[in-house]
Amino acid sequence: MAKKIKDPGIGRSSNKRAKRFINHDGSFNIKHINRPSSLSESYEYLINISWTRFFLWVILGYTLINTLFAIVYTMLGISHIVEPTGNIFKDFLNAFFFSAQTITTVGYGAMAPKGLLFGVISSFEALIGLLCFSFITGLLYGRFSRPRANIQFSDSIILRKHNDEDCIMFRLMSRSVNVMIRPRIEVTLAISQKDKTGKYTNSFYNLKLERSSITYLPTTWTIVHPINDSSPLKEFRKEELSKLNGEILLLASYYDESFAQEVHQVHSYVLKNLKFDHKFVPAFYYDEDGYTILDHNKLNQTSTTPGDSTFKS
Numbered sequence: 001m002a003k004k005i006k007d008p009g010i011g012r013s014s015n016k017r018a019k020r021f022i023n024h025d026g027s028f029n030i031k032h033i034n035r036p037s038s039l040s041e042s043y044e045y046l047i048n049i050s051w052t053r054f055f056l057w058v059i060l061g062y063t064l065i066n067t068l069f070a071i072v073y074t075m076l077g078i079s080h081i082v083e084p085t086g087n088i089f090k091d092f093l094n095a096f097f098f099s100a101q102t103i104t105t106v107g108y109g110a111m112a113p114k115g116l117l118f119g120v121i122s123s124f125e126a127l128i129g130l131l132c133f134s135f136i137t138g139l140l141y142g143r144f145s146r147p148r149a150n151i152q153f154s155d156s157i158i159l160r161k162h163n164d165e166d167c168i169m170f171r172l173m174s175r176s177v178n179v180m181i182r183p184r185i186e187v188t189l190a191i192s193q194k195d196k197t198g199k200y201t202n203s204f205y206n207l208k209l210e211r212s213s214i215t216y217l218p219t220t221w222t223i224v225h226p227i228n229d230s231s232p233l234k235e236f237r238k239e240e241l242s243k244l245n246g247e248i249l250l251l252a253s254y255y256d257e258s259f260a261q262e263v264h265q266v267h268s269y270v271l272k273n274l275k276f277d278h279k280f281v282p283a284f285y286y287d288e289d290g291y292t293i294l295d296h297n298k299l300n301q302t303s304t305t306p307g308d309s310t311f312k313s
Contacts, residue, residue, distance in 0.1 A: 065128065149263040
């Protein structure tokens with residue numbers, strides 16, 4: 001008989017239309033409102049966004065700052081920097097290029113500020129440039145050095161017979177060539193159901209695994225949960241599983257040699273996506289020289305198996 005556990009931090013209250021707790025990228029599926037913001041959050045945001053967005057923000061900020069100072073130089077008189085061309089657009093471009101040279105402290109020598117006012121403004125811009133590039137350098141270091149788990153989970157979660165028992169399976173591997181040292185995983189099942197009062201509540205169960213930890217992982221690891229008398233899924237029929245508003249919550253941890261510390265990663269599967277009578281295609285094999293070949297493209301590949309499930313009908 002499966003025993004319920006305490007709320008792991010998700011919350012017991014639920015709803016008929018409640019969505020999954022954890023997104024595919026490992027973030028929690030929560031919308032925040034009325035949350036106070038601070039400047040420190042910009043650092044966290046720039047650390048976590050993709051590289052494409054990061055460099056787009058850098059280019060945008062660089063362009064806006066230079067545009068702002070170019071407008072100031074043009075309005076105060078471009079003649080204090082370079083000989084006017086008589087064309088406002090060309091004068092603005094000259095002011096923009098002068099601003100870019102000033103903020104990067106390049107200083108080619110073709111243009112230089114004349115007068116006290118322009119000297120003060122250009123000196124202030126150079127200071128802003130030093131601060132901005134120091135901030136960007138810190139962000140680049142933070143993005144490279146921040147400890148981050150590099151686990152790839154299979155898209156599919158399957159149910160098939162294994163060792164004469166119906167089992168739920170999924171698998172994982174490392175995206176990098178580094179071997180995962182002492183990986184372990186904790187699996188929690190969350191089921192949202194209507195109680196006697198008509199309210200929806202979450203029930204939580206620890207799913208016992210065939211193996212919850214191994215010594216190291218150079219290839220793939222298939223996580224197996226046997227559906228036996230101690231499983232909370234034993235009481236459901238096969239056709240009922242895919243209709244349950246249930247989510248399997250995962251917490252994977254391992255020691256990463258690159259960061260010299262333990263890293264963690266969360267993931268989840270919903271029971272509605274459960275594949276019946278499938279098995280995973282082997283993702284590694286041996287070549288003619290005896291080397292182990294790991295094909296990352298095969299992590300999600302499955303094939304059909306005969307319908308030999310012993311679930312209640």
